[in-house]
Amino acid sequence: MSPAMTSSNPPPRTIPSGGDNLRRIHRLDAIKALVNTTVNIHPRNVILPRPIDSLRRGEWVKLICGASFEDAADIRNLSLVYTLAGAMNIGSIERPWVMISVNDDKEDLHFRKAEFDPENCPLDCSRPCEKVCPANAILLKKSSTGQHSLGSSDASDRLQGGVVTERCYGCGRCFPVCPFDKIRAKTYIRETAATSELLKRNDVDAIEIHTTGRHIHLFNELWDTLGTSIKHVKLVAVSMPDIGNSTFSTMQDMHTIMESRLLGYNLWQLDGRPMSGDIGRGATREAINFAMRLAAIPDKPHGFYQLAGGTNLHTIDCLKKVGLFKAIKFSGTGGIADSAQALIGGIAYGGYARKIVARVLHKLPTQPGCMLIEDYPEYLMEALREALTLVGPVKSYNMPLSCPQCAQVH
Numbered sequence: 394m395s396p397a398m399t400s401s402n403p404p405p406r407t408i409p410s411g412g413d414n415l416r417r418i419h420r421l422d423a424i425k426a427l428v429n430t431t432v433n434i435h436p437r438n439v440i441l442p443r444p445i446d447s448l449r450r451g452e453w454v455k456l457i458c459g460a461s462f463e464d465a466a467d468i469r470n471l472s473l474v475y476t477l478a479g480a481m482n483i484g485s486i487e488r489p490w491v492m493i494s495v496n497d498d499k500e501d502l503h504f505r506k507a508e509f510d511p512e513n514c515p516l517d518c519s520r521p522c523e524k525v526c527p528a529n530a531i532l533l534k535k536s537s538t539g540q541h542s543l544g545s546s547d548a549s550d551r552l553q554g555g556v557v558t559e560r561c562y563g564c565g566r567c568f569p570v571c572p573f574d575k576i577r578a579k580t581y582i583r584e585t586a587a588t589s590e591l592l593k594r595n596d597v598d599a600i601e602i603h604t605t606g607r608h609i610h611l612f613n614e615l616w617d618t619l620g621t622s623i624k625h626v627k628l629v630a631v632s633m634p635d636i637g638n639s640t641f642s643t644m645q646d647m648h649t650i651m652e653s654r655l656l657g658y659n660l661w662q663l664d665g666r667p668m669s670g671d672i673g674r675g676a677t678r679e680a681i682n683f684a685m686r687l688a689a690i691p692d693k694p695h696g697f698y699q700l701a702g703g704t705n706l707h708t709i710d711c712l713k714k715v716g717l718f719k720a721i722k723f724s725g726t727g728g729i730a731d732s733a734q735a736l737i738g739g740i741a742y743g744g745y746a747r748k749i750v751a752r753v754l755h756k757l758p759t760q761p762g763c764m765l766i767e768d769y770p771e772y773l774m775e776a777l778r779e780a781l782t783l784v785g786p787v788k789s790y791n792m793p794l795s796c797p798q799c800a801q802v803h
């Protein structure tokens with residue numbers, strides 16, 4: 394199994410169902426049977442790849458749960474759907490790698506939350522903030538004190554609710570749509586000491602350092618503070634946007650900083666347009682341009698490369714058009730010399746991946762985030778088909794034409 398998942402925190406150690414082990418085993422068997430009989434994937438290579446093999450072959454998929462997204466129940470359902478979509482062999486599902494995120498700079502867009510005081514909102518506002526939020530993180534309702542006097546019916550009404558902090562992942566979509574400029578962004582830096590402790594857990598496999606790339610001393614400080622805890626992970630990823638001429642030299646400098654304590658693999662996340670994966674066709678262009686700039690330089694930063702920041706349904710087609718999807722003669726990355734491997738080892742899907750599956754999660758009969766999706770097999774399968782539209786092309790699945798969503802991408 395190759396997908397990795399990122400989140401601010403690792404998933405809970407136990408499935409939040411309250412069920413016993415036997416119930417879980419039966420549930421897993423039921424999912425396998427369901428997937429085997431309904432999705433009918435025919436992988437070209439039936440050998441289960443290790444995650445690093447997936448990176449070498451350009452078949453790595455990372456589900457970005459959101460560095461600031463903290464709704465553990467929702468993360469759990471999303472992760473299950475994308476784990477199944479990434480399983481090359483449904484009979485041998487393994488736990489995907491779990492990656493946790495930190496940042497070195499408050500300017501990083503991934504570590505922010507929206508906030509506003511609903512009591513300051515005009516009562517007649519049409520609430521566009523609520524409508525644009527892809528995470529259902531804004532909940533508002535009108536309340537009344539019941540002290541209306543004759544002829545002043547709305548004088549004591551007010552809005553209640555606001556941003557559900559753990560569901561807001563800072564996408565920024567609500568900021569510009571507020572006609573009264575009431576929404577602010579609250580940025581923060583994840584506490585490094587707590588992160589270091591998490592890295593020592595057996596169920597945390599990788600870390601991702603988000604950096605703006607503009608303050609190398611901040612990166613250096615963060616790396617120093619993480620100390621020897623970094624030796625517990627198999628993979629260190631660094632996510633940064635294209636900052637122009639100094640991009641690749643900055644990556645080289647960062648690698649020099651990390652080198653002495655880097656025991657596992659390292660991965661560069663080329664963050665084309667941070668936090669923009671689900672807003673249309675143009676969004677993927679910057680990520681592709683970043684990859685093309687990397688492909689053109691002879692002295693590439695050491696490590697694997699993954700695209701993010703604008704990745705969506707069109708990303709693989711765009712990569713194919715510019716000749717950057719899979720097998721490229723390459724030398725000297727991650728300790729591998731002179732091998733044919735993908736320049737772009739993988740794709741990280743974030744907002745877009747969440748959006749297409751959330752369409753299904755929101756159909757579940759109770760509040761989103763409070764139930765196990767596998768308890769509703771028809772919705773699990775629908776969500777899985779959506780997920781396969783993203784994961785299938787990366788892994789070159791031969792998907793049957795009977796699956797309408799999958800057929801659209803071929």
Ligand code: SF4
Nearest residue numbers: 526561562564565567
């Ligand atoms: S920043 Fe994005 S996720 Fe957060 S409340 Fe606004 S629209 Fe929703």
Ligand code: SF4
Nearest residue numbers: 514518520521522571
């Ligand atoms: S759009 Fe602005 S004013 Fe209207 S409800 Fe949302 S935050 Fe309040």
